[in-house]
Amino acid sequence: MKRYGSVIGVRPEKLEEYKKLHAAVWPGVLKTITDCNIRNYSIYYHDGLLFSYFEYCGNDYQADMARMAADPETQCWWDICNPCQQPLESRPPGQWWAEMEEVFHHD
Numbered sequence: 001m002k003r004y005g006s007v008i009g010v011r012p013e014k015l016e017e018y019k020k021l022h023a024a025v026w027p028g029v030l031k032t033i034t035d036c037n038i039r040n041y042s043i044y045y046h047d048g049l050l051f052s053y054f055e056y057c058g059n060d061y062q063a064d065m066a067r068m069a070a071d072p073e074t075q076c077w078w079d080i081c082n083p084c085q086q087p088l089e090s091r092p093p094g095q096w097w098a099e100m101e102e103v104f105h106h107d
Helices: 012-023 027-035 061-070 072-084
Strands: 002-010 038-046 049-056
Touching (some): 012 038, 027 038, 027 061, 061 072
Antiparallel strands (some): 038 049
């Protein structure tokens, strides 16, 4: 299992919409997340930023993320959610959410 943290901005005028969307995530999207070996997935908000945390328990992260990206229902979900988000200028090329470096963990 590997832990992932990432961060992205949220457009202030879209924050309430984003929260409403995530209060009722589509069942097919949740199934795809689970089928792609993601567990313990949370998104937090603070001061204009969204922080995502999840645990990946599969064997091929790139393949699972490609499978998720290819799912038509997930693509529709992203089409609705992405306009609420403001990617960080400092993110690496190819990343929407900027991946974070883990600097501490305690079980």
